[in-house]
Amino acid sequence: MRTAYSVQTVRAAETELMARLPQGALMQRAAAGLAAACADLLGRVYGARVVLLVGSGDNGGDALYAGARLARRGAGVWAVPLGARIHEGGLAALLGAGGQVADDPFEVLAGAELVLDGITGIGGHGGLRPDAVPVARAARGSNAVVVAVDLPSGVEADSGEVRGEALRADATVTFGTYKQGLLIDPAKEYAGTVRLVGIGLEAHLPSVPDIEALQHADVAQLLPMPTGESDKYRRGVVGVVAGSARYPGAAVLAVAGALRGGAGAVRYVGHAAEAVIARFPEALVHGGPPSKAGRVQAWVVGPGLGEDLDVVQDVLDSDVPVLVDADGLRPLDPSALRDRAAPTLLTPHAGEAAALLGMPREEVESARLASVRELAARYGATVLLKGSTTLVAAPDEGRSPVRVNPMGTPWLATAGSGDVLSGLAGSLLAAGLEARDAGSVAAYLHGLAARHALTDGAPITAYEVAGALRSAWRDVRESG
Ligand SMILES: NC(=O)C1=CN([C@@H]2O[C@H](COP(=O)(O)OP(=O)(O)OC[C@H]3O[C@@H](n4cnc5c(N)ncnc54)[C@H](O)[C@@H]3O)[C@@H](O)[C@H]2O)[C@@H](O)CC1
Numbered sequence: 001m002r003t004a005y006s007v008q009t010v011r012a013a014e015t016e017l018m019a020r021l022p023q024g025a026l027m028q029r030a031a032a033g034l035a036a037a038c039a040d041l042l043g044r045v046y047g048a049r050v051v052l053l054v055g056s057g058d059n060g061g062d063a064l065y066a067g068a069r070l071a072r073r074g075a076g077v078w079a080v081p082l083g084a085r086i087h088e089g090g091l092a093a094l095l096g097a098g099g100q101v102a103d104d105p106f107e108v109l110a111g112a113e114l115v116l117d118g119i120t121g122i123g124g125h126g127g128l129r130p131d132a133v134p135v136a137r138a139a140r141g142s143n144a145v146v147v148a149v150d151l152p153s154g155v156e157a158d159s160g161e162v163r164g165e166a167l168r169a170d171a172t173v174t175f176g177t178y179k180q181g182l183l184i185d186p187a188k189e190y191a192g193t194v195r196l197v198g199i200g201l202e203a204h205l206p207s208v209p210d211i212e213a214l215q216h217a218d219v220a221q222l223l224p225m226p227t228g229e230s231d232k233y234r235r236g237v238v239g240v241v242a243g244s245a246r247y248p249g250a251a252v253l254a255v256a257g258a259l260r261g262g263a264g265a266v267r268y269v270g271h272a273a274e275a276v277i278a279r280f281p282e283a284l285v286h287g288g289p290p291s292k293a294g295r296v297q298a299w300v301v302g303p304g305l306g307e308d309l310d311v312v313q314d315v316l317d318s319d320v321p322v323l324v325d326a327d328g329l330r331p332l333d334p335s336a337l338r339d340r341a342a343p344t345l346l347t348p349h350a351g352e353a354a355a356l357l358g359m360p361r362e363e364v365e366s367a368r369l370a371s372v373r374e375l376a377a378r379y380g381a382t383v384l385l386k387g388s389t390t391l392v393a394a395p396d397e398g399r400s401p402v403r404v405n406p407m408g409t410p411w412l413a414t415a416g417s418g419d420v421l422s423g424l425a426g427s428l429l430a431a432g433l434e435a436r437d438a439g440s441v442a443a444y445l446h447g448l449a450a451r452h453a454l455t456d457g458a459p460i461t462a463y464e465v466a467g468a469l470r471s472a473w474r475d476v477r478e479s480g
């Protein structure tokens with residue numbers, strides 16, 4: 001599991017730790033780890049040309065002390081000050097080690113092999129300031145490897161937003177713990193390869209992180225596996241209420257996902273039975289209302305329903321877990337959902353989430369983490385918010401971390417891929433996973449399947465993503 005903490009939590013842990021250490025010791029630990037990572041990236045330090053972009057806070061201090069260490073090992077190091085102030089101890093250390101302040105930032109950047117971006121870290125807000133922008137662009141435009149100190153400068157550490165311009169790094173060296181933004185797009189994309197350097201913070205962080213991302217091994221442990229005792233009913237039956245005369249394809253795609261999620265059987269209910277059976281003879285089909293379709297262990301309702309929304313209430317009246325997606329999200333009543341005894345899992349994209357919250361879509365997109373938490377609290381349901389970074393929050397007032405999906409590709413932004421995801425997640429619910437696990441495991445497998453389907457760099461279809469779910473399972477099981 002990869003875990004991350006909010007800035008507030010990181011600062012509290014740092015304060016606790018710093019109280020036990022001599023003044024400046026923590027920054028020296030960070031700088032030592034940073035310098036070692038730079039030496040690794042450079043291959044050789046002696047004679048290397050290194051430029052430090054130095055903001056006015058401690059992030060700049062880290063860069064200066066790391067630069068001093070590299071200068072002592074024979075690198076040529078130039079500092080480019082970018083704030084009203086500069087970390088005085090760090091600057092003295094750099095100058096004492098033979099480093100210099102650059103006369104012309106653009107000239108030193110043109111010849112740099114490595115740029116350390118120490119403009120802002122966890123204290124930065126609102127994108128790069130105007131004076132830093134041309135320098136950051138020159139750094140990115142040079143041939144140098146750009147290494148971000150703690151975080152790429154210009155990104156919001158907590159939300160992962162990029163509100164103005166930010167400096168895209170090839171690698172980020174982060175201290176003590178991942179920051180939330182390093183796991184959430186778009187900031188995540190600006191970070192490049194992230195390396196975590198220990199500074200002794202771990203013991204001072206709460207045991208429950210603010211957010212977490214499943215890795216292969218975690219998913220492998222959560223996958224439902226049949227045993228000698230299993231039969232198709234014990235493995236779980238998932239009911240899929242999807243599709244309409246107008247949108248039969250949504251039913252086919254949701255069933256395709258459901259068949260590969262580990263449930264023992266898929267029961268389809270709706271007006272697209274013919275299309276479903278034509279593709280999947282193994283599906284059980286039913287034309288009447290869901291409540292008369294026979295026992296299931298979980299329902300999926302919504303994809304491609306169009307206007308036929310009475311079935312949503314029929315399904316929500318059941319006493320089993322229910323996943324609501326797409327059109328099914330329109331008629332939801334928060335208080336009725338909160339009163340359900342069995343778990344509910346909602347899977348909106350940003351537009352649907354905005355409608356559920358009664359706010360503009362852009363607000364959801366710029367504050368995805370806050371939005372998913374708010375939705376979970378308001379609707380008393382687990383919420384999977386889809387998008388470039390999919391987030392899953394439980395309705396437990398922050399007791400469990402928000403799961404962030406680390407797996408995927410922008411090629412998933414293709415019609416119908418959400419239908420596959422809802423079938424898959426519903427199948428995992430029917431197989432007995434808790435809603436937060438079902439949602440996050442489904443998002444992971446779905447993203448991994450898309451990567452597998454993307455063999456030749458050409459666009460993928462939702463149906464191909466469903467087809468690649470088997471190889472995603474295999475991949476997770478083999479390396480988990
Ligand atoms: N507290 C500590 O002992 C440690 C702190 N560490 C470093 O300290 C950093 C946090 O330091 P600070 O709290 O000083 O904050 P930062 O250095 O991240 O940034 C704050 C400074 O940047 C300015 N600033 C804010 N937004 C800006 C923008 N958009 N453009 C330009 N300047 C902007 C502010 O005016 C302030 O002076 C961490 O990210 C990490 O790199 C590490 O050395 C580990 C130990």
Ligand SMILES: Nc1ncnc2c1ncn2[C@@H]1O[C@H](COP(=O)(O)OP(=O)(O)O)[C@@H](O)[C@H]1O
Nearest residue numbers: 349386387388409410412413415416417418419
């Ligand atoms: N930029 C992106 N990067 C990665 N995944 C994305 C991106 N945009 C969308 N997705 C994923 O693609 C799927 C689209 O689902 P959805 O919006 O419901 O589409 P549809 O309704 O057409 O099925 C979701 O799993 C979502 O997380």
Ligand SMILES: [K+]
Nearest residue numbers: 117120149151
């Ligand atoms: K930085």
